[in-house]
Structure formats: structure tokens, C-alpha cells
Amino acid sequence: MRIDLRSDTVTKPTKGMLEAMFTAEVGDDVYKEDPTVNELERRLADLFGKDEALFFPTGSMANQTALKLHTNPGEQVICDKYAHIYNYEGGGASFNSGISCKLIDGDRGMFNANQVVAAINPPDFYHSPLTSLVEVENTTNKGGGACWDFEExxxxxxxxxxxxxxxxxDGARLWNALVNTNESPQDYGQLFDTISVCLSKGLGCPMGSVLIGDKELMEGAIRVRKILGGGMRQIGYVAAAGLYALDHHVDRLAEDHHKAKEIGKILEQMSIIKKVEPIETNIIIFELESHVDETEFLRQLSDHDIHIIGMGSNKLRMVTHLDYTDEMHERLLDILDQF
Incomplete structure (x- = not known):
């Protein structure tokens, strides 16, 4: 039995999702004639109380488009040092938009309002980049699936x-945060100018993200998507997966969170584990004791057909997801307990 906890992106469409995809009504989305894509975009815009939404093949492209819409070349975005837009989007902020990142040294990928104030460059000081955007990520990936305090x-x-x-x-795992807190999509829609939400992580779709925002900003989104190579044709087959996921895969995220916390409890009892980061959602980040070889630890797990991510410096990550079954969960807990 292969147990793959490298990421929640490794899931495959469920039977119900495949049926929805196979029976989808499609058209040419470049001409905005795909009814299923149009329905998904309308539904998400309405869900967040925003004017418009636009479907993208990837979350990185959705985020990169948002950066472009908010900024001009030479300007600067404030984000956490762990931010996905800085660490994991190939330097796209500088390549695509010609902007730099002012990194905040936050706590598990989160910062506070006072830190934002301190990071803003004086607008009349022409020696420094003009600050034009603040970006946050919820939940935080490198922060171990942490959820932001909504009041902050x-x-x-x-x-x-x-x-x-x-x-x-960057709401790549916003669905996880929403299930874990008392906020609603409308709450986030009222707060942010633009929001990207991913369909291919916790919701289990094969691909796809959606950028949601106010009309004035979103008017340029389809042009930027085209420039980045994101114009697609009969993509309704994939959009149908997103619609199915919204109906069937949101509430069940609580199961992933519960399993992650159970894994965390076992890890905390293991003598070779130095620290387990607080677990709020579906990401478990833990650190091995200094005398434990990370490569050897990963090899031993692999011998049991258990696959996780090594983050370097003896830190490792597991992510629970739709395809991580109860049977797999019990097997993993047993193996960790015997380590």
C-alpha cells in the first residue's frame, strides 16, 4: 500500500468528479463561450461577493497575474519571507512584473500590521522602490498550514x-482555513482586492485555480493571462471538476485536519523528533533531532512505501488529503509508533 503524503496535490479525481468531467458542456473559453467555465467563475465571484472571477491553469499564474494587476515595474510588494510568491514561483515577480519583494520576518508565515507599516517605503523617497501591494498567504505553506487571525x-x-x-x-489553501475558522468567503471578499483560490489541492481537482476580484482590477486579468500563455479552449471539462469539488469536497477537509493532528500526536511522542510545529489544518512540519540523519529517516519510511517531503536542515513535511484513506492512516500511525 503506497502512502503518499508529499502534498495534497497528488490526489486523483474521484469517480463522481470524473463523471462530472465527462458529461460537462464545453465551448471555447478564449472566446468566453465555455458555459461550464463561465458557471464556475460566476459561482466563485458570487461566493466571495466580488464582481468577477477568472479561471487559470495554475495557482502560480493566478498569483502572478494579481501581482501584475496591482503593480508597475520597479515597484515593491510586501510579503512574508515564507511567501509562495517569493519562494516557489520561479522568481516570477521580478521576471513577469519587474517588481521586488520586501520580506517580513513573520511568525510561521504570518506578520502583523505594525510590521507592514515598518516595511512601507516612504513614497516621496525616490531612492527606494515604491511600495504598492501587500500580499498574504492563508493557510501558510511553509508555516505548517497555519491560519491567519482575521482581526489582524x-x-x-x-x-x-x-x-x-x-x-x-494567495488563498491556495483558503478552503482549509475556512473550514477551520468561523470566517466566510464573503468576509474575505470584503477584505481583499484580489483573491486566488486553488482547486487542485484540498479540493482534489486535477488542475485549476481561480482569481477573484473587483471589476476595476480584473478588467486587465484576461489580457495578462493571455500574455502568460494561460488562454485555454474547451477547459470546461476541468472546470466541471471544480464545480463538483465545491459541492462535495469542502466540508470533508475537516477529516484531513483531524488526521494531521493525530499524526502530530504520534510524532511528538517519538524520541527522534525534536519539534512538531503547531498543527491547525492538513500540514505537518516536524524537525528531527540533530543526531538523526534525515536521508536515512526518509529511506526507512520509503521502505514501508511511505513518502513525505524533506525540507532540509532536518525538517520534514507531511500533508494529508482526499486520497489518504482511513486504512492508510492506521498503517502510518502503527509504523510511526514502532519506529
Whole structure:
């Protein structure tokens, strides 16, 4: 039995999702004539209380488009040092938009309003880049699936308003945060100018992300998507997977969170584990004791057909997901317990 906990991106479509995909009504989305894509975009715009939404093949492309919409070349975006847009999008901020990142030394990928104020460059000081955007990520990937305090996000919104800054949310795992907290999509829609949400992680779709935002900003989104090579044709087959996931795969995310916390409890009891980061959602980040060889630890897990991610410096990551079954879970707990 292969147990793959490298990421929640490794899932495959369920039978119900495949049926929805095979029976989807499609058209040419470049001409905006794919009814299933149009339905998905309308549904997500309405869900977040925004004017418009646009389907993208990847979350990175959706985020990169948002950066382009909010900024001009030579300007700067404020984000955490762990931010996906800085660490895992191939340097796209500089390559695609000609902007730089002002990195905040936050806590598990999260920062506070005072840190934002301190990071803003004086607009009349022409020696430094003009600050034009604040970007946050919820949940935080490198922060171990941590969920932002919504009150802090509201305080940052006030800072953005006071300094005429854009506010973008990388919501790759926002669905996990919503299931774990009391906030609603409408709450986030009222707070952020643009939001990217991923369909191919916790929701289990084979691909796809959607950028959601206010009309004034989103008017240029389809042009940027085209420039980045994201114009697609009969993509309704994939959009149908997104619609199915919204109906069937959101509430079940709580199961992934529960399993992640159970794994964390076992890890905390193991003498070779130095630290387990707090677990709120479906990501478990833990650190081995200094005398333990990370490569050997990964090899021993692999011998049991268990696959996780090594992050370097003796830190490792597991991510629970739709295809991680109860049977797999019990087997993993047994093996860790016997380590």
C-alpha cells in the first residue's frame, strides 16, 4: 500500500468528479463561450461577493497575474519571507512584473500590521522602490498550514487603505482555513482586492485555480493571462471538476485536519523528533533531532512505501488529503509508533 503524503496535490479525481468531467458542456473559453467555465467563475465571484472571477491553469499564474494587476515595474510588494510568491514561483515577480519583494520576518508565515507599516517605503523617497501591494498567504505553506487571525488581516486592510496599497490574498489553501475558522468567503471578499483560490489541492481537482476580484482590477486579468500563455479552449471539462469539488469536497477537509493532528500526536511522542510545529489544518512540519540523519529517516519510511517531503536542515513535511484513506492512516500511525 503506497502512502503518499508529499502534498495534497497528488490526489486523483474521484469517480463522481470524473463523471462530472465527462458529461460537462464545453465551448471555447478564449472566446468566453465555455458555459461550464463561465458557471464556475460566476459561482466563485458570487461566493466571495466580488464582481468577477477568472479561471487559470495554475495557482502560480493566478498569483502572478494579481501581482501584475496591482503593480508597475520597479515597484515593491510586501510579503512574508515564507511567501509562495517569493519562494516557489520561479522568481516570477521580478521576471513577469519587474517588481521586488520586501520580506517580513513573520511568525510561521504570518506578520502583523505594525510590521507592514515598518516595511512601507516612504513614497516621496525616490531612492527606494515604491511600495504598492501587500500580499498574504492563508493557510501558510511553509508555516505548517497555519491560519491567519482575521482581526489582524482587518488591521492590515486599514494600513493598505491609509497608504493606498493593494491587498492580495494567495488563498491556495483558503478552503482549509475556512473550514477551520468561523470566517466566510464573503468576509474575505470584503477584505481583499484580489483573491486566488486553488482547486487542485484540498479540493482534489486535477488542475485549476481561480482569481477573484473587483471589476476595476480584473478588467486587465484576461489580457495578462493571455500574455502568460494561460488562454485555454474547451477547459470546461476541468472546470466541471471544480464545480463538483465545491459541492462535495469542502466540508470533508475537516477529516484531513483531524488526521494531521493525530499524526502530530504520534510524532511528538517519538524520541527522534525534536519539534512538531503547531498543527491547525492538513500540514505537518516536524524537525528531527540533530543526531538523526534525515536521508536515512526518509529511506526507512520509503521502505514501508511511505513518502513525505524533506525540507532540509532536518525538517520534514507531511500533508494529508482526499486520497489518504482511513486504512492508510492506521498503517502510518502503527509504523510511526514502532519506529
Amino acid at each position: 488581516l482587518k488591521q492590515i486592510r486599514k494600513i493598505c487603505d491609509n497608504h493606498n496599497l493593494g491587498y492580495h490574498l
